[in-house]
Amino acid sequence: MNNPRFNKFIEGMTALLDKTSDEEIVLAEGRTLLQELVAHDDWLDDAYAQPHPEYYQQYRLHVCPQGRFSVVSFVWGPGQKTPVHDHTVWGLIGMLRGSETALRFSVPEAGKTMEVLGEDRLEPGDVDAVSPTIGDVHQVANAYDDQVSISIHVYGADIGKVERHVFNTENGAAKAFISGYANA
Numbered sequence: 001m002n003n004p005r006f007n008k009f010i011e012g013m014t015a016l017l018d019k020t021s022d023e024e025i026v027l028a029e030g031r032t033l034l035q036e037l038v039a040h041d042d043w044l045d046d047a048y049a050q051p052h053p054e055y056y057q058q059y060r061l062h063v064c065p066q067g068r069f070s071v072v073s074f075v076w077g078p079g080q081k082t083p084v085h086d087h088t089v090w091g092l093i094g095m096l097r098g099s100e101t102a103l104r105f106s107v108p109e110a111g112k113t114m115e116v117l118g119e120d121r122l123e124p125g126d127v128d129a130v131s132p133t134i135g136d137v138h139q140v141a142n143a144y145d146d147q148v149s150i151s152i153h154v155y156g157a158d159i160g161k162v163e164r165h166v167f168n169t170e171n172g173a174a175k176a177f178i179s180g181y182a183n184a
Contacts, residue, residue: 001061005043009033010062010071013154017068023090023156027129030092030154034127038094038152041124044073048183049097051077051148060181063158070158072181074140076100076149081141083166084114085177089156090131095122098142098149102128105137108172122151131156137167160184 012033016026037043048059057075064070076098084105093102100122106115117135121143122128130136142149153159160181165174 001045001048003043003045005037005040006061009037013069013071014064017064021068023131023133026156027090027092027131027134031127031129034092034094034152034154035125038096038127039125041096044096044150044152048073049075049148049150051075051080052182053077056080056082056142057182058160058179059183060160061152063160067158068156070155070160072153072155072159074151074153076142076151078147079142079145082139084137084139084169085166086132086136086164087130087155087159088132088136088162088164089159090129090133091156091159092127092129092154093122094127094152094154095124096150096152097124098144098147099123100149100151101141101143103139103141104135105139105167105169107137108167108174110172112172114167114169114172 059073062071104117
């Protein structure tokens with residue numbers, strides 16, 4: 001990706017992480033930077049906005065050379081959703097187009113049913129955060145059955161290489177996975 005608005009965002013995130021690794025500060029100041037980026041829907045290249053007829057797509061937009069953060073576009077076809085999963089690192093989610101919902105779940109415990117803690121809905125310009133310290137387990141879905149939705153995610157690592165988990169909500173069982181990228 002090479003776009004002035006996106007490049008300004010990358011410069012801002014890089015400067016932020018040069019200054020601090022304190023998660024609370026990174027999430028607060030990173031939220032502001034991401035809000036500025038997703039407030040405008042004129043910068044995402046069409047190559048990173050293509051839906052798949054069956055599966056949501058995760059396109060790599062940027063990976064920090066030091067591995068401190070990555071930026072991806074999530075492209076949701078109509079009605080598509082993730083399994084219940086975690087991230088294991090901090091993350092920011094900014095809504096660019098359409099809308100998505102996220103069911104938040106309790107931390108899984110082996111042999112126990114996972115509790116739904118609430119549901120959030122993101123509209124264009126909204127930003128949410130996840131991390132193991134503030135809540136990291138959720139299921140995300142396109143809020144629409146008749147249109148594509150796109151969100152921009154920033155993670156505290158190269159998320160396409162991070163071992164994460166999907167969960168069985170009935171018994172808390174975890175299965176490891178590495179997501180990769182649709183454009184890798």
